[in-house]
Amino acid sequence: MMSTHHIKVNxxxxxxxxxxxxxxxxxxxxxxxxxxxxxxxxxDSSSCGACTVMLxxxxxxxCTLFAVxxxxxxxxxxxxxxxxxxxxxxxEGFHQEHGLQCGFCxxxxxxxxxxxxxxxxxxxxxxxxxxxxxxxxxCTGYVNIVKAVQYAAEKMKSES
Amino acid sequence: MIPPAFDYxxxxxxxxxxxxxxxNPEAKILAGGHSLVPMMxxxxxxxxxxxxxxRIEGLSYIRxxxxxxxxxxxxxxxxxxxxxxxxxxxxxxxDTARMIADPVVQNLATIGGNIAHAxxxxxxxxxxxxxxxxxxxxxxxxxRAIPIxxxxxxAFETALAHDEVLTEIRIPRHKAGSGGCYLKVxxxxxxxxxxxxxxxxxxxxxxxxxxxxxxLTNVGxxxxxxxxxxxxxxxxxxxxxxxxxxxxxxxxxxQPTADLRGSEDYKRSLVKTLTVRALRQAVARAKGG
Numbered sequence: 026m027m028s029t030h031h032i033k034v035n036x037x038x039x040x041x042x043x044x045x046x047x048x049x050x051x052x053x054x055x056x057x058x059x060x061x062x063x064x065x066x067x068x069d070s071s072s073c074g075a076c077t078v079m080l081x082x083x084x085x086x087x088c089t090l091f092a093v094x095x096x097x098x099x100x101x102x103x104x105x106x107x108x109x110x111x112x113x114x115x116x117e118g119f120h121q122e123h124g125l126q127c128g129f130c131x132x133x134x135x136x137x138x139x140x141x142x143x144x145x146x147x148x149x150x151x152x153x154x155x156x157x158x159x160x161x162x163x164c165t166g167y168v169n170i171v172k173a174v175q176y177a178a179e180k181m182k183s184e185s
Numbered sequence: 186m187i188p189p190a191f192d193y194x195x196x197x198x199x200x201x202x203x204x205x206x207x208x209n210p211e212a213k214i215l216a217g218g219h220s221l222v223p224m225m226x227x228x229x230x231x232x233x234x235x236x237x238x239x240r241i242e243g244l245s246y247i248r249x250x251x252x253x254x255x256x257x258x259x260x261x262x263x264x265x266x267x268x269x270x271x272x273x274x275x276x277x278x279x280d281t282a283r284m285i286a287d288p289v290v291q292n293l294a295t296i297g298g299n300i301a302h303a304x305x306x307x308x309x310x311x312x313x314x315x316x317x318x319x320x321x322x323x324x325x326x327x328x329r330a331i332p333i334x335x336x337x338x339x340a341f342e343t344a345l346a347h348d349e350v351l352t353e354i355r356i357p358r359h360k361a362g363s364g365g366c367y368l369k370v371x372x373x374x375x376x377x378x379x380x381x382x383x384x385x386x387x388x389x390x391x392x393x394x395x396x397x398x399x400x401l402t403n404v405g406x407x408x409x410x411x412x413x414x415x416x417x418x419x420x421x422x423x424x425x426x427x428x429x430x431x432x433x434x435x436x437x438x439x440q441p442t443a444d445l446r447g448s449e450d451y452k453r454s455l456v457k458t459l460t461v462r463a464l465r466q467a468v469a470r471a472k473g474g
Contacts, residue, residue: 028190028191028192028193030193046190047190047191047192047193047235048187048188048189048190048191049187050187050222053187069186069226070223070226070227071219071222071223071286071290072375074287074289077289083263083292083293084289084292085289085292085293086219086289086290086293089218089219089222089223089290089293090218090222090293091193091218091222091235093193093195093237094195094215094218094237094239137288137289155288156288158287158288158374158375159286159287159288159289159290159374159375160289
């Protein structure tokens with residue numbers, strides 16, 4: 026029972042250790058302690074999904090979780106998507122289908138898309154829209170985002 | 186916004202969690218955190234100590250045992266949504282879990298938290314009222330089962346003592362001829378209900394309603410059990426007239442207040458329409474298995 030804690034979190038394949046206050050939110054740990062600024066802060070209240078990251082294999086809103094809760098866990102942010110300089114199929118999909126305009130929601134959107142495709146590699150348009158309904162985009166009207174996810178689903182199928 | 190400073194403990198056992206609660210009058214239990222953490226950020230809740238029960242093993246399960254479907258309090262909404270057992274036999278619960286917040290929130294939000302937080306806008310409470318469920322509370326003395334009808338005392342107030350932890354939800358085990366449905370009107374995905382209705386029925390061999398459960402969400406300071414509506418339909422065949430009569434009584438039981446989501450009249454009218462539709466669907470599902 027303390028107000029500061031020593032935590033170890035694996036982020037994008039690398040273990041990071043830090044002393045954190047109880048009240049430090051995971052999103053601030055990721056952005057300000059580890060400098061992975063691809064994870065964004067939007068609404069600050071678990072509505073918009075800009076801060077979505079993978080935690081232990083599930084997509085979560087990192088603004089509504091304390092860093093200490095991730096102690097011992099595995100986090101993947103948008104920076105962890107590309108491997109060896111090669112874009113992840115979802116990144117390629119957003120690029121090819123122009124799935125973004127301002128780009129603010131994009132990191133969270135891509136993490137949720139990856140989580141969706143992991144659970145359901147062959148989603149219908151409706152399932153894609155439902156799977157991304159916790160991530161808000163104020164620019165695109167979602168049409169090209171859906172196309173980007175469809176692109177990634179095809180690509181991942183052909184690769185596997 | 187960052188919450189004010191607090192202490193944090195992540196006990197490994199329920200006994201430790203209960204002891205910490207007993208020692209700290211300003212402590213709060215942290216489950217999925219998707220209600221509590223935003224409240225802390227807005228300074229609506231300022232616990233001096235958070236007792237994180239996410240690291241206690243054995244609080245996450247879904248199983249049928251004796252006369253109950255038992256669900257561990259830390260079971261995530263996503264796990265309920267993914268459960269084949271719940272999809273096949275407990276459609277009212279499956280509908281409800283799917284309507285909570287959004288799919289990302291569902292990965293952390295827990296059924297126990299949804300109940301213990303006792304926000305009248307939360308969805309599981311009405312569903313548990315419709316099912317006639319119980320919850321199990323573990324404290325420093327003997328565990329106790331609390332009928333859900335005795336659980337909600339007011340907005341954000343429950344029958345739990347400060348040093349009790351809600352550990353299990355018990356829903357009457359599926360019987361042949363049962364069906365249910367949860368219908369919610371929300372302005373957008375993730376919003377609280379403007380109004381929502383949980384309906385559960387069981388038909389006997391002649392098609393007569395031998396059980397009717399109706400719970401209403403976010404149309405009062407607590408979730409509301411529409412008892413008069415239930416009684417009106419019980420013992421009758423679920424004809425359209427009988428369903429409409431029950432829905433009228435459900436709308437009378439609602440105690441909505443006007444807000445950004447609508448006027449009192451609008452919400453009452455929603456309750457009526459949603460009750461008709463939820464009962465029809467519950468009956469259709471009951472007949473289908």
